[in-house]
Amino acid sequence: MDKDDQQVVRALTAADFEAVIEQEDMVFVDFWAKWCSPCLQFAKTYEKVARLYPDILFASVDLESSGELAELFEIKTVPYLMVFKKGIAIYAEAGTCPESVLKELADQTLAADVSQIRASLDEQS
DSSP states (O other): OOHHHHHHEEEEOHHHHHHHHHHSSEEEEEEEOTTOHHHHHHHHHHHHHHHHOTTSEEEEEETTTOHHHHHHTTOOSSSEEEEEETTEEEEEEESOOOHHHHHHHHHHHHHOOOHHHHHHHHHHO
């Protein structure tokens, strides 16, 4: 990643993960590892799409340094993509996807209405 890419995709750790998910309206999280060549290839597509959607926070988690998140979400294969809206996980899938699919997922996330789910969760807490 060059310096410009670091501004587009925010690195998260286990320490700040929950706070970021709760604070940001929409978050895409790419779980990856340095030894995973599909992860490194997907990162290029992920960064490209991140530039097109400034209203969505695109983040990444290096599972070598934040392995407890892999355990928490039962991630067995990387890359692994999760999408959160208003603190709710609305998508999770292992493997890479082409740019067109990632854009479609971003569009669907922008359009998704999770207000009833969020209200129900807020009532329970």
